[in-house]
Amino acid sequence: MHFPIKVTNRLRGFSTVAKKPSKRAVKSFYEIPGPRGPLGLGNLYQYIPGIGRYSFDELHRSGEDKYRQYGSIVRETMVPGQDIVWLYEPDDVATVLDDRTPGMYPSRRSHTALEKYRKDRPNVYRTAGLLPTNGSEWWKIRSELQKGLSSPQNVRNFLPATDKITKEFITRLRSQTEAGKSFLVEDFMPLISRLNLELICLLAFDVRLDSFSEEQMEPHSLSSRLMESAEITNSCILPTDQGFQLWRYFETPPYRRLRKAQEFMEKTAVELVSQKLLYFNEDQQRLASGEHGSKSLMEEYLRNPNLELNDIIGMASDLLLAGVHTTSYTTAFALYHLALNGATAQERLYREAKTILPDPKEIRIGAAVLGSEASYCRAVLKETLRLNPISIGVGRILNRDHVLSGYQVPRGTVIVTQNMISCRQEAYFRDPHRFIPERWMRETKEPAHPHLVLPFGHGMRSCIARRLAEQSMLVLLLRLIRSFEIEWEGSVPMDVKTKLINQPDQPIRLRMKARTS
Numbered sequence: 001m002h003f004p005i006k007v008t009n010r011l012r013g014f015s016t017v018a019k020k021p022s023k024r025a026v027k028s029f030y031e032i033p034g035p036r037g038p039l040g041l042g043n044l045y046q047y048i049p050g051i052g053r054y055s056f057d058e059l060h061r062s063g064e065d066k067y068r069q070y071g072s073i074v075r076e077t078m079v080p081g082q083d084i085v086w087l088y089e090p091d092d093v094a095t096v097l098d099d100r101t102p103g104m105y106p107s108r109r110s111h112t113a114l115e116k117y118r119k120d121r122p123n124v125y126r127t128a129g130l131l132p133t134n135g136s137e138w139w140k141i142r143s144e145l146q147k148g149l150s151s152p153q154n155v156r157n158f159l160p161a162t163d164k165i166t167k168e169f170i171t172r173l174r175s176q177t178e179a180g181k182s183f184l185v186e187d188f189m190p191l192i193s194r195l196n197l198e199l200i201c202l203l204a205f206d207v208r209l210d211s212f213s214e215e216q217m218e219p220h221s222l223s224s225r226l227m228e229s230a231e232i233t234n235s236c237i238l239p240t241d242q243g244f245q246l247w248r249y250f251e252t253p254p255y256r257r258l259r260k261a262q263e264f265m266e267k268t269a270v271e272l273v274s275q276k277l278l279y280f281n282e283d284q285q286r287l288a289s290g291e292h293g294s295k296s297l298m299e300e301y302l303r304n305p306n307l308e309l310n311d312i313i314g315m316a317s318d319l320l321l322a323g324v325h326t327t328s329y330t331t332a333f334a335l336y337h338l339a340l341n342g343a344t345a346q347e348r349l350y351r352e353a354k355t356i357l358p359d360p361k362e363i364r365i366g367a368a369v370l371g372s373e374a375s376y377c378r379a380v381l382k383e384t385l386r387l388n389p390i391s392i393g394v395g396r397i398l399n400r401d402h403v404l405s406g407y408q409v410p411r412g413t414v415i416v417t418q419n420m421i422s423c424r425q426e427a428y429f430r431d432p433h434r435f436i437p438e439r440w441m442r443e444t445k446e447p448a449h450p451h452l453v454l455p456f457g458h459g460m461r462s463c464i465a466r467r468l469a470e471q472s473m474l475v476l477l478l479r480l481i482r483s484f485e486i487e488w489e490g491s492v493p494m495d496v497k498t499k500l501i502n503q504p505d506q507p508i509r510l511r512m513k514a515r516t517s
Contacts, residue, residue, distance in 0.1 A: 032075035032407045042079040056238045059498040063421045073405040088418045090449040092404045097458040104399040106461040107134040113240035126310035148300035155467040156367040163365045179516045187507035192328040200323035205272045206296035229261040237500040269316035327469045332508045333388035337435040339488035352376045353482035379437035385455035386423045393417035487511040
């Protein structure tokens, strides 16, 4: 379903800063259209299963519905005194996300229950970590933790290990059939998740879990419980962020699930960091000199005198939480689109992969290849993230008053951008519901507002591990499509569940045929 939005002429490009209307034209915050609930008591009841029309598991549907009813800016009262302003117009998104108020840091209201859990455990955590923390406290730890991840060279150092584990994964898949023959995978998602868990543990801790071993495939194994705990935590964030937050006063069922999941992830993070610390203690000169280089992120962090052990444990927990399912879901969506577009997108990606990897058993994927020769693979990934972003949008708490779509929006207001909905509008993209990676290729690139496709967030608060995640996904897509032709065996279309991050609403059912050349 498409809804018209008034935008600038696409042939002239896009403005990245919204035009300020005259003072006479500016309307008040309370005039912003949107649902308030009966008698102004809030719209939260609409998200209660069996009662309301919406669901926290389908925020993209409620976002589209509100856009159709109210337009490009919506003020929704969840409970009295708790408003969310939803933004669909990319110029408004630019106004909010590009704000550089002196002395202020980008803030958001998210992961509030996780914040409580960690602040209740000062013996383990110094802060609540990167996800819920705001202000100068957030920047103090962010500026140190990002040093091992923001540099392109640092990320490239992890490429050989990423490629090695991915090759092992492909070899395991190929062992299930002969060249030219196919086999059916009922759900590819658990396999991708195990691969990404193996990758994050090696890159972050220099530890191999052997996630595909018979022992680790058991439901109560370390790897299985880590994946389950990460999924439980992510599924509890939205229900605990919204509404009356009764979990602040007594333990509600969602908070109890989050607490138990976090206790296991915390225990694992402490053990992994302790192992790395013990490794350094065996040779004190290793930590001081770094003469052998850093094999893992934890080694980088343990060498940093500005980071306390509590900060490192918090980051280790965050990596286990965010490092598995985020990349797994995005990869799954990419495979879905490639499988449905076998004669076009998949075939072109295969030709590119074959050029890069004429003999995939012998050749390693290098940084130069990913930077210059894998242009179509990058376009596939970006088009996937346009249609199926990691989350519905970006959250912020305004640091100062802004005029958005002609309305005065005061400082302190919670803003959530609706990039997923906007990216599916004809006003911004030709054939917006079609999977067309060519729209991102240099020779056929179409104009697009720079604040539409923001899957990893924006600015100072963007995903700290973005480069690492992109690198891992590119390597997997290249090697997988080089080795297999894939066909979609699931239902069409595949939709999403909004469990904080967007996940497929059905198993990733693929028929995989081993290529003969």
